[in-house]
Amino acid sequence: xxxxxxxxxxxxxxxxxxxxxxxxYTATGxxxxxxxxxxxxxxxxxxxxxxKADDKGSxxxxxxxxxxxxxSFHLEKGSVQVSxxxxxxxxxxxxxxxxxxxxxxxxxxx
Amino acid sequence: EPxxxxxxxxxxxxxxxxVILRCVPISNHLYFYWYRQILGQKVExxxxxxxxxxxxxxxxxxxxxxxxxxxxxxxxxxIRSTKLEDSAMYFCxxxxxxxxxxxNxxxxxxxxxxxxx
Numbered sequence: 001x002x003x004x005x006x007x008x009x010x011x012x013x014x015x016x017x018x019x020x021x022x023x024x025y026t027a028t029g030x031x032x033x034x035x036x037x038x039x040x041x042x043x044x045x046x047x048x049x050x051x052k053a054d055d056k057g058s059x060x061x062x063x064x065x066x067x068x069x070x071x072s073f074h075l076e077k078g079s080v081q082v083s084x085x086x087x088x089x090x091x092x093x094x095x096x097x098x099x100x101x102x103x104x105x106x107x108x109x110x
Numbered sequence: 111e112p113x114x115x116x117x118x119x120x121x122x123x124x125x126x127x128x129v130i131l132r133c134v135p136i137s138n139h140l141y142f143y144w145y146r147q148i149l150g151q152k153v154e155x156x157x158x159x160x161x162x163x164x165x166x167x168x169x170x171x172x173x174x175x176x177x178x179x180x181x182x183x184x185x186x187x188x189i190r191s192t193k194l195e196d197s198a199m200y201f202c203x204x205x206x207x208x209x210x211x212x213x214n215x216x217x218x219x220x221x222x223x224x225x226x227x
């Protein structure tokens with residue numbers, strides 16, 4: 001079945017550091033891929049998405065490229081801010097459900 | 111901007127009691143979902159609902175769970191006899207296209223924290 005594996009956290013970075021959170025997936029079809037963010041005490045918010053191979057999703061300085069050959073959708077940001085501290089979830093959808101990764105907690109220190 | 115709303119934000123109940131979690135999806139959406147997140151763990155799919163019936167459910171969604179769209183706006187999750195392990199954050203989501211669509215985006219509500227004592 002479909003599944004998502006993402007880098008275990010927690011990840012702690014200094015402000016302005018480069019961020020990578022790895023995500024790989026297993027799917028039988030051609031899923032859409034997503035990154036969701038969960039800020040403390042809040043629900044899930046869509047951060048970015050990509051719907052087909054080689055698409056790049058981007059939002060708020062975050063980027064992720066749908067790589068079919070490596071079945072990956074790694075999240076990157078060139079310069080993180082304290083306000084980026086949150087839990088990040090990689091997810092895929094190709095049917096009626098959405099499969100989430102375990103989540104990676106990011107803490108950015110000033 | 112339209113959003114998914116959920117009530118209550120926090121529900122505390124005794125083991126064995128029935129609870130109903132309520133969601134108001136975005137008004138023109140047709141596909142509805144429930145997910146749960148046990149504290150510190152991953153978000154898990156429970157069920158999807160379309161055209162007044164369940165279209166898919168996970169192994170978590172056993173006979174203790176049911177969903178309903180009682181009117182044109184609400185979408186509810188009922189747990190018949192709660193267990194301690196049902197304590198979790200429950201998220202409702204809705205979309206205007208099915209999960210298989212290339213343009214599917216599920217919009218999530220803020221969640222209901224269920225605590226079973």
